[in-house]
Amino acid sequence: MNRKKAFQIIVTLPVVVYSLLLILIPIVYVLFLSFLKSDSFGGIEYQFTLENYLMIFDIIYIKILLKSFIIGLLTTFICICISYPFSIFLMDKSETKRNLLIKLVMIPFLTNSLIRTYGWIVLLRKSGVVNTTLSSLNLIDKPLNLMYNNLGIIIGMVYTLLPFMILPVYSAVSKIDARVIDAAKDLGANKIKRFIHIIVPETLAGVFNGSLMVFIPAIGYFFISDILGGGKIMIVGNLIKNQFLTARNWPFGAAISIFLIVFTFLLIRIYKKIGGKLDELGGL
Amino acid sequence: MKRKIILLLLILLMSCSCSKETTRELNVLNWTSYIPDEVIHDFEKQYNIKVNYGTYSSNEELLAKISSSKEGTYDLIFPSDYMIEVMKQRGLIDKLDKSKLTNYSNINPLFLNQEYDQYNEYSLPFLMATTLLAINTENIHDNITGYNDLLNPEYQNNIVLLDDQRIVIGAALQSFGYNMNDFSDEHLEDAYEFLMNLKKNVKAFDSDSPKTFLISKEVDIGLVWNAEGILAREENPNIQLVYPKEGYALSMDNYVLVKNGHNQDNAYLFIDYLLQDDVAQKIIDEYPYISTNKNISNLSDTELNSILKNGSYVTNSEINGENGIRKFDKLWARIK
Amino acid sequence: MEKKNKTLRNLFIILVYTFLYLPIVILVVFSFNASKMNIVFTHFTFEWYAKLFQNKDLLEAFRNTMIIAVVSTAVSTVIGTMSAVVLQKYDFKGKDLVNKLIYIPIVIPEIVLGIALLSVYTLFHLNLGMFTLILSHIAFSIPFVITSVRSTLTQLSPTYEQAAYDLGAGKIRTFFDVTLPLIMPGVISGGTLAFTLSLDDVVISYFTAGPGSNTLPLKIYSMIKTGITPDVNALSSLMLLVVIIVLVSITYIQSKSIQKRGKV
Structure with missing residues (x-):
């Protein structure tokens, strides 16, 4: 009996140690930091304050938050608009073909994202492939501004995060019983009605899963806004990065992080309410 | 089987981390595009020292890296003038022992004993940079002489600025004829207005390689470091370099030892190596900044004197007892 | 009408793939381009592939990346698999909390985990470098392994293990001889996921790297900022080639084994 107990403790230890040491303590420490004062030297004063949270509501930072949320929402929306028809159209194909095509979605994402x-x-810049092609076809007479602006960031975000939407949407769509759709067809429901009344409710959890996995990274991927935004557009990711790596205001950076965590948990709550499972999140 | 593999990996891991201790190392943090890779590799070969070379793009980033990392993580850094005082006040850096440098005499005395480190106790000059305007005259036919000319609405989306708050806000202050180290709220508000107007014309903020924007013709105008401008002109002879009439920034980057660095002896070897004439030459061949080596000056004395006369150094923003850095940070976030 | 519809649908699918593959194809094409600037294609060359093997910094970053990916994948696969089994089989105090905690790295923005780990490393005066990088990669990989293994575990019928016990096999023996082979697909896909995530991680590495521990993504990030040279294109083309070879052979082996099973 004792040996059994000892064995159980030994095998349980790693996961407990891991989740305490590398998840709980870091997050609790960030929470702790977010209530501390920062001194003008970039150090931390051990003195309680709510200043950092109040600072988030400064108009400058509210604007950055809003901008990030808009970029994140647009990215999510575009990903949904691509994933739905893509998954539905894929259903016409045979199963082996479908499996192959889904693998083909994954391959680009196994190469380096940067x-x-x-x-x-190379594609989007003024003298890039898109602009030179368009102007050689005489479609434009002045190069288009495709990057170093919000458009560039959104293209980059959609591109980087698209598979996280396609996969859950596809797996939800493929689970819909074809007979239900046929029955609806027989009953005279047109395409749009079939989409709204059958496909949408059946795939809601999948879409929300995808939306979480697209939206949350999209507000934090500072490297995309850095590279494709020309360093003039700040999203929350850049803001947090700057607090830690240039402005040396760790407590403020920590407060924004806690704000994001709380926001994420709210979204997860909604996801669970509509019947989503945590285990399916981020599953590739 | 599996356990054996894991054991093997663990041993591998340990041997990795142990062997590191025994090889000679040097941990350097420097500006991006400042020392050619070749120079570092030659030094590594000659002295059998492994150089872990990291980069930063602004003094503020350097300060954050040094103050948040464990003591002894880095050995040698290259902060600009004003940052030396900031770091000294915070006890982040050590004094330099000039007697350990055999090539000390190669330094042009003109750059020694400056205000920011009166007796060069903590620093020795490495390279000097200035800001200037680079203009592609293929597409820009106006005569641009200063910052106010950049506000021309025709230049929409056509300018690249350094991603450096002190430099860019400083330039905005200079455009009104103020000192670039003016911290009064009123004048900073003017600078803010100026930059918000200018922002419509700005395509990107970039400190690491603004020349790329000019060379690839992404923009026609840039407020850039002098070497970046010169390199852009080498690729495209139509690029003209202009020192803004309202003034411009001077920036002297210095060898500085980080407090209690583990490899300070190697740092001295590296500094001494960089002070050699042939090495200094290689550096300015690739990155044509203003060399501090008296034997290989790439400018005539009159040119150099005129550059020094009209430019101004960025000063320590905390000198006036005001919390300057925070002010600049916030203003910068507002602009972006 | 139906036919026209079908062409439109296929066209949409083709467009999506074009979007997905365009940047990659461009990079591969430019890796054979003689001009250094990546702007116009001048003429064909293998020069950059040769240069790649002389670029010491890039190769070192590649080596670091591989060490981190292999070690962190090995550790997180073992711990993750163990954890998934333990969390399913045993009850212990605080299990609910642990069960909640392991989802945090999956759902919160990476940057938050990055700064949280950085803060803790600083708090405990750890030297930033290879060790902290590996630790961080383990931190974000384990949850993915757990969820992946757990999905196969829940489908597992307990009768197999019961049979093994009945035949007198001990716990450990049962695990290695019965359970593990059955959940292997989950372990492998979890491990693969951990490996690819580690290879490509930018955000968390950005905060937890130190001197001498440049990873490939970090190196490429700084190269993009200072002007990229085509040897990076060459490197990514090679990496892409490896990925495709691995994927094709996995698919091939899988289809072979399905055929075999079909015959029996």
């Missing part, structure tokens, strides 16, 4: 982002610079 390299792919760099690929977009």
